[in-house]
Amino acid sequence: MKKFDGIVYFYGIWVAVLVVLPLLILVLLSFTSGDIYDLSSLTLTLDNYKAALDPSYIGVMMHSLWLAFITNVICLVIGYPVAYIITGLNPRIRNTMVLLILAPMWSNFLLRTYSWMLVLGNNGPINSVLESIGLGTVQLMYNNFGVILGMVYNFLPFMILPIYLSLTRIDNALVEAARDLGATSKDVFFKVKLPLSMPGVFSGTTLVFLPAITTFVISRLLGGGQYVLIGNLIEHKFMVQNDWQVGAAIAVIVAIILLVVLGVLRKLARGRLELSLW
Amino acid sequence: MVKPLKRILIGGLLLFLYLPIIVLALYSFNASEYLGRWEGFSLKWYGALFSNAEIAEALYYTLGVALLATIIATAIGVLASIGLFYSKAKIKKHVMTANYLPIVNPDLITGISLMMFFVFFRARFGFSTMLLAHIIFDVAYVIVVVMPKMMQIDFAQVEAAMDLGANQWVIIGRVILPQIKQGVLAGALLAFTMSIDDFVISFFTAGNRATNLSIAIYSMARRGIKPYVNALATLMFVGIILLIFFINRINDSKKDNENGRLIG
Amino acid sequence: MIEQPTEARQEGLVELHDISKAFDGKPILKDINFSVDKNQFLTILGPSGCGKTTLLRMIGGFEEPDSGTIFLNGKCINGVSPHDRNINTVFQKYSLFPHMNVYDNIAFGLKLKKQSAKTINKKVKDALKLVSLSGFEKRSIEALSGGEQQRVAIARALVMHPQVLLLDEPLSALDRRLRLDMQRELKEIQVKAGITFIYVTHDQEEALTMSDKVIVLNNGAIQQIDTPDNIYNEPVNLFVADFVGTNNIIDGRFIEDHRVSFLGAEFECDDVGFVKNSRVHVIIRPEDFILGEGGKLSGHIRSAAFKGMVNELVVLVEDTELIVRTTTHYVAGTDVFLDVIPFNIHVLTEEKADEKV
Numbered sequence: 059m060k061k062f063d064g065i066v067y068f069y070g071i072w073v074a075v076l077v078v079l080p081l082l083i084l085v086l087l088s089f090t091s092g093d094i095y096d097l098s099s100l101t102l103t104l105d106n107y108k109a110a111l112d113p114s115y116i117g118v119m120m121h122s123l124w125l126a127f128i129t130n131v132i133c134l135v136i137g138y139p140v141a142y143i144i145t146g147l148n149p150r151i152r153n154t155m156v157l158l159i160l161a162p163m164w165s166n167f168l169l170r171t172y173s174w175m176l177v178l179g180n181n182g183p184i185n186s187v188l189e190s191i192g193l194g195t196v197q198l199m200y201n202n203f204g205v206i207l208g209m210v211y212n213f214l215p216f217m218i219l220p221i222y223l224s225l226t227r228i229d230n231a232l233v234e235a236a237r238d239l240g241a242t243s244k245d246v247f248f249k250v251k252l253p254l255s256m257p258g259v260f261s262g263t264t265l266v267f268l269p270a271i272t273t274f275v276i277s278r279l280l281g282g283g284q285y286v287l288i289g290n291l292i293e294h295k296f297m298v299q300n301d302w303q304v305g306a307a308i309a310v311i312v313a314i315i316l317l318v319v320l321g322v323l324r325k326l327a328r329g330r331l332e333l334s335l336w
Numbered sequence: 337m338v339k340p341l342k343r344i345l346i347g348g349l350l351l352f353l354y355l356p357i358i359v360l361a362l363y364s365f366n367a368s369e370y371l372g373r374w375e376g377f378s379l380k381w382y383g384a385l386f387s388n389a390e391i392a393e394a395l396y397y398t399l400g401v402a403l404l405a406t407i408i409a410t411a412i413g414v415l416a417s418i419g420l421f422y423s424k425a426k427i428k429k430h431v432m433t434a435n436y437l438p439i440v441n442p443d444l445i446t447g448i449s450l451m452m453f454f455v456f457f458r459a460r461f462g463f464s465t466m467l468l469a470h471i472i473f474d475v476a477y478v479i480v481v482v483m484p485k486m487m488q489i490d491f492a493q494v495e496a497a498m499d500l501g502a503n504q505w506v507i508i509g510r511v512i513l514p515q516i517k518q519g520v521l522a523g524a525l526l527a528f529t530m531s532i533d534d535f536v537i538s539f540f541t542a543g544n545r546a547t548n549l550s551i552a553i554y555s556m557a558r559r560g561i562k563p564y565v566n567a568l569a570t571l572m573f574v575g576i577i578l579l580i581f582f583i584n585r586i587n588d589s590k591k592d593n594e595n596g597r598l599i600g
Numbered sequence: 601m602i603e604q605p606t607e608a609r610q611e612g613l614v615e616l617h618d619i620s621k622a623f624d625g626k627p628i629l630k631d632i633n634f635s636v637d638k639n640q641f642l643t644i645l646g647p648s649g650c651g652k653t654t655l656l657r658m659i660g661g662f663e664e665p666d667s668g669t670i671f672l673n674g675k676c677i678n679g680v681s682p683h684d685r686n687i688n689t690v691f692q693k694y695s696l697f698p699h700m701n702v703y704d705n706i707a708f709g710l711k712l713k714k715q716s717a718k719t720i721n722k723k724v725k726d727a728l729k730l731v732s733l734s735g736f737e738k739r740s741i742e743a744l745s746g747g748e749q750q751r752v753a754i755a756r757a758l759v760m761h762p763q764v765l766l767l768d769e770p771l772s773a774l775d776r777r778l779r780l781d782m783q784r785e786l787k788e789i790q791v792k793a794g795i796t797f798i799y800v801t802h803d804q805e806e807a808l809t810m811s812d813k814v815i816v817l818n819n820g821a822i823q824q825i826d827t828p829d830n831i832y833n834e835p836v837n838l839f840v841a842d843f844v845g846t847n848n849i850i851d852g853r854f855i856e857d858h859r860v861s862f863l864g865a866e867f868e869c870d871d872v873g874f875v876k877n878s879r880v881h882v883i884i885r886p887e888d889f890i891l892g893e894g895g896k897l898s899g900h901i902r903s904a905a906f907k908g909m910v911n912e913l914v915v916l917v918e919d920t921e922l923i924v925r926t927t928t929h930y931v932a933g934t935d936v937f938l939d940v941i942p943f944n945i946h947v948l949t950e951e952k953a954d955e956k957v
Contacts, residue, residue, distance in 0.1 A: 065419025066427060072412070073434045076472050080453035081437075081445075087452055094455060140349055143342045155346070157584065162353050164529040164576045168550040169569040172557060173356035176363060176566070181370065183359055211352070234662055235695040239709030239760060240683040249708070253699045264440075272442035275535060279557050289444055296448050296540065302455075305448065313445055320440070 088306035106307035115291060115308065122288040123315075125202065126270035129209040130217075133266050134259065136210075137217035141258070142251075144218075145225040156222065159215050167212065171279050174208055175199065178280070200282035208276040216265035224258025225251065260327035268316055288312055357573055364566035381567040388564060390552065397463065397548035401538075402531035405470035410524040412471070413478025417516070418508060420479075421486045432483065438476045446473065447540035454541065461543020469541040470534065474527035481526055485519030486512070525583060529576065613638045613796055614659060614764055619668035621654055628654050629820045632668070636764070636798060636813075641790050643799045645807040645831075646817035647843065652800045653692075653768055655817070659798060660689045660766050672763070688757035689766040693773065694749045696741045696756070702728075703737035706756045727755040730789060747778045754789065764796045771806065783809055804844045808832055816840050833885075838948055841883045848922050852882040852947070860947055863917050865896040867940060871947035881948045886912070886925040888944035895937030904932045 088106050092099035144155050162170060176182055178198035185195045198204060228251060236250045274289030281287070288308070295305030367378035385391060420428050438446055450469050459465050489512060497507045513520075535550035542551060549572075553565060612635030619632040629651045636642045644652045657663040659670060661682035669676050677685055688709075696705050706727055710720045728734050731751035736744075744752065750770055757765055767786075771779045787810045790797045801807055807814050808828040816823040816831060816839070824836045835841035841849060852862030857872040862882045874880055887910070899917040906912075913924045915936060922938070930936065 065415050066423040066431060067419075069412075069416035069419055070427075070431055070434075072416075072475070073431065073437070076453075076468075077434065077437050077476075080449035081441075083452050083456050084445075084449040094452075095458075136349065139345055143346060157580070158350060159353065161577055161580060162357060162573075164533065164580060165357075165573040166535070166550060166553075166569070167533050168535045168553045168557075169360075169565075169572065170356070172553060172561060172565070173360045173569065175557070175561070177356050177359050211356070214353075229693070229695065231691050231693060231695040232697060234682070235689070235691055235697075235756075236708070237682045238660065238662075238689045239756070240712040241708075242683075245712055250697060254697075268440065268442050272444040274444065275554065278554075283558070292444060292448065296451065302452065306452070309445055309448055316442070 084306050085310055087303055088310045090303060094302065106303045107311075109304045110307040110311055115288075118286055118291055119288050119311075119315075122271050125206060125209070125287065126267050129206055129213065129270045130263055130266050132206070132210050133214050133217040134262070137214060137262060138221055138259070141218045141221035141225055144222055156219070159218055163212075163215050168275060170212060171208055171276055174204070174211060175279055178204055178207070199280045200285065202281075204280035205277050205285065205287075208280040209270050209273065212273075212276065213266040213270055216269075217262035220261035220265065221255055221258035224255045224261070228254050257327045260323045264320060264323050267319060271316065272312065360566050360573075361570045363563065364570045366563070369563055381564045382571075384562075384564040385567045385571075390547075391549075391564070391568060394547055394549045394552040397466070397542075397546050398532060398550070401463070401467050401470050401548065402528050404467055405474050405531050406524055406528040409471045409474030409527050410478050410520065413475045413482060413523060413527075414516075414520055416475070417479055417482040417486050418512060420483065421489070421491075421512070432479075435476050435479050438473045439480065443534070443536035447537045450537065451540040461541070462545040463542075466538050466542045466546055466548070469537050470531050473534075473537060474530060477526050477530055478520075478523035481523035482516055482519045485516040489515050521583070525580075529580075532572075532576070612636050613640075613673065614798070615671040615674075616655075616659075617669045617671070619655070619658065619665045619670065621651075621658065621663065621666050627820055629665075632820075632822060634815055634822065634825055636796055639794055639796060641787065641797045641799065641810055641812045642815065643801060643807040643811040643813070644815045644817055645801060645804060645844070647802055650817045651820040652802075652817050656689075656766050656768055656798065656800045659764070660687055661685050662689075686762055687764045687766060688760045688762040689768065690750075690753045690757050690770045692768045692770065694753035694770075696749055696752055698741050700741070701737070702733070702739045702741070702744070702752050705741065705752055706759050708756065709760045723759050724755075727759040730758065730792060731755045732785070746774050747782060750774065750782060754786075758789070758793055758795075762795060764798060765790075765793075767797060767799045769801055770799075771801075772803075779806075786810060808844070816843065818843070834946065835883065835948070838881055841881075841946075841948065846886055846923055848884045848886065850882045850884065850920060850922075852880050854878050854880045854947060858942075860945065863897055863920060867896065867945055868942040869945040869947060870942050871945070874947060874949060878949070883946040883948060884922075884940055884944060886923045888940060889922070889924045889926070890939045890941070891924065891926050891928065891930070891936050892939070893937060895939035897938040899936055899938055901930055901932050901934050901936055904930050 087094065089102055089104070090100045091103045091105060092101055094100070140159075144152055147155060177184060179185070180195050180197075182198075184198060189195055198207075232250055232254070233246055236246050241249065272289045272292075274287060274293045277285050277287040277290055292305050292309050292312070295301045295308065299305075364381055365377050365379070366374055367380065368375035416431075420431060423431075447469075450465075450472070454461060454465050493511055494507055497511045502510065535554060538548050539551055539554065542548065547555075549568070553561070556562065556565065615635040616632050619629055620627070621629040632655060644655060646652045654663060658665055661677070661680060661684075664679065670678055672685060672687065682689075697708065700708070703724055706724045707720050710723060715723075724737070725734070728736060731754055733748060733751050733755065736748070736752075741749065741752070750773075753770070754765075754767075770786075771782050774782060783806055786797075786799075790810075799807075799810065808831070811828050813825065814828050814831045815825045818839050824831060824840050826834070826836075831840065831844055835844060835847070838849060841847045850862045852860050854860050854871075854874040854876065855866065856876050858868055858870070860867055860869045860871070860880065860882060897917045899915040899922065902914040902916050902921065904911055904913050907925075910925045910927055911930060913926065913930055913932075913936075915922045915924050915938065917938065924938065
């Protein structure tokens with residue numbers, strides 16, 4: 059048995075070098091100035107954070123948080139009833155439904171988002187219909203609506219699935235016990251099912267909120283070139299301006315906010331937070 | 337809830353989920369180059385797709401990286417899971433927590449941190465950096481899928497096999513692997529779809545020498561997307577759907593999987 | 601809570617008339633008839649899959665019979681939902697609400713009844729006292745042992761003051777020591793609370809120690825309804841004889857009234873009314889053999905095992921292995937004579953009890 063212990067250490071080193079170390083490098087970078095290709099030129103500084111806390115960046119940050127919050131609320135309002143309905147279906151249909159909800163997620167994220175450009179565009183089917191009935195063209199994308207819709211579309215399954223899983227895990231005997239003690243259907247839902255599915259709600263919130271706040275593809279495609287979320291800002295710093303150190307500082311601030319959100323959700327879920335659908 | 341309301345909600349959801357895919361597929365058969373106009377059925381965009389060298393190269397990068405990353409990540413993931421199975425509860429817990437990092441971490445953070453990592457070690461950006469990045473997140477997914485199956489194995493089985501004279505390799509081959517087979521398959525499939533799906537991490541780790549489909553479409557989205565992309569998207573979606581239903585069918589006929597979670 | 605009228609009546613508190621039930625065309629229960637009296641401890645005993653849990657769930661209102669009627673207090677309760685029956689259930693795995701503490705679990709039903717906080721407080725306190733868990737109010741369910749969870753489940757049901765408490769194998773998840781303690785406690789609680797218990801189990805020892813009345817169920821049909829004493833000593837058919845207690849079931853021949861032969865010898869017995877010279881089964885309890893220097897049967901002790909108070913021997917007589925219990929010490933490999941007094945010989949045929957005259 060000793061023999062196989064070794065694999066764990068190998069994997070531990072793998073994670074340390076390829077997962078943890080890159081994150082550490084990012085954090086270290088955010089505290090330095092100088093040329094990254096010349097390690098001796100690097101000096102410690104807080105200037106990157108000063109730059110990252112520029113009021114206009116903070117505005118972008120707030121806007122991103124707000125959109126992620128709205129997206130999350132919409133996903134929850136749609137996702138919970140859907141998950142609840144699916145749980146009540148008979149097992150065969152249930153599995154098919156889950157598969158149908160997940161299937162679009164297995165295609166390519168970029169194609170998925172791009173396809174909404176077709177649907178929402180001025181020449182797209184929705185506007186064609188609106189125009190043919192004389193309502194004229196409506197601007198459906200390159201605005202908050204388009205971005206939120208794109209985020210809901212991409213992240214909704216991540217809300218539905220954890221809630222669905224936590225609902226299916228509720229032992230039916232608990233429902234029977236509640237009924238036995240005088241609970242009506244409404245009581246059963248509010249006093250047993252809802253509280254017991256809250257870990258699913260918190261897991262779903264984690265899985266929606268984290269990617270929603272950092273996305274830059276959805277905002278670029280459905281928000282247009284001028285539309286800036288915190289993700290776009292970071293992407294711009296890294297890929298266009300090559301201002302890696304300030305980019306790293308902004309990313310670290312975002313990561314800290316996410317950690318706080320995650321910590322709160324973890325607390326709320328009382329250790330039942332599941333961080334993956336799979 | 338009232339029944340019609342349930343139907344409307346579920347129907348509305350499915351419409352929402354599939355509307356863009358349907359629109360995409362319709363446009364891919366449209367003879368017109370302009371979106372708003374329907375000029376009759378045509379396969380010309382499929383023709384244009386197959387004769388497009390840029391797309392062929394992007395497809396090569398996407399599929400090549402996905403296939404290689406899946407194979408390598410599955411091997412590493414299964415080995416790591418076996419190691420975890422044998423290790424102490426405390427170590428198991430810490431390693432599993434660390435394993436969640438690439439999964440929970442937003443792609444953007446993973447992407448830029450790997451980019452800086454490669455910069456730091458003076459790596460030459462291209463196919464190999466993208467491949468390594470994919471392997472890193474794929475391994476995490478493989479382990480997350482395989483470990484629950486692994487945990488269902490009672491460790492006493494291993495002890496019983498040892499008691500009956502099996503050596504460690506026999507135990508892995510005859511006792512452990514057969515029981516986690518489904519998990520390994522599901523893990524590999526998930527890794528593959530995650531690779532195909534990925535844009536963000538590829539974007540930051542590919543450099544400008546390697547352009548996979550996602551990157552190609554992203555750069556196109558700024559310049560205006562050509563209609564053959566609709567054809568490509570349609571083919572990819574149909575391909576993935578077929579793959580998933582095919583694998584699910586195999587599993588269905590083998591054994592009723594719990595809650596359709598094998599793939600999910 | 602509404603007090604039910606308590607005037608004397610002919611019928612039992614709960615009565616089942618001709619209950620049948622099938623799942624997917626497979627009959628689970630066939631023509632079940634029985635009644636339970638007030639304050640009675642009734643046990644439904646049978647192997648797994650015999651339909652006993654379904655039967656209990658029907659009384660609780662979680663399943664509906666395909667045909668037949670269930671009466672509570674002389675009123676038909678078919679189709680009445682679980683919470684409208686004055687019956688509560690202690691579920692097999694307790695089914696305590698994991699997101700509530702002990703107090704909230706027990707208060708759950710009372711709160712739904714909108715009772716005042718003061719009343720609820722008092723009732724929960726009393727219930728906890730009854731199950732010897734005073735002071736456990738704030739504990740979380742996950743922090744309780746199996747036995748404690750069990751008691752909370754009982755308290756949660758008892759606090760509703762049901763006329764009948766249904767218990768579905770409530771002790772099966774506990775280890776043996778705890779099970780024995782809980783058996784005694786359950787009986788005490790039943791007497792103290794003064795309500796009717798209908799208890800389902802596959803454990804014959806449980807059934808015999810706690811019950812006033814036992815129903816033995818097999819393949820969806822009632823085999824015997826009787827006192828624990830009679831179930832043990834006078835099994836009406838082979839199934840009951842085999843299922844309840846360790847019995848020796850020996851092939852024999854019924855010579856005439858009061859005479860039966862088995863294992864090459866003739867014995868006097870108390871049984872009458874079987875067909876003369878017919879093949880019968882002879883049931884003899886392991887503790888009913890008399891061992892000694894002389895006797896009608898001669899055997900060879902195959903093995904001897906010390907089991908607490910008694911020695912359990914396997915004795916080979918002719919080609920039949922008999923299980924014999926004795927307080928005397930014997931060694932494996934020696935020969936021994938056995939005898940049985942007429943009272944301890946019990947004759948059965950394959951057919952059911954009612955066909956035996």
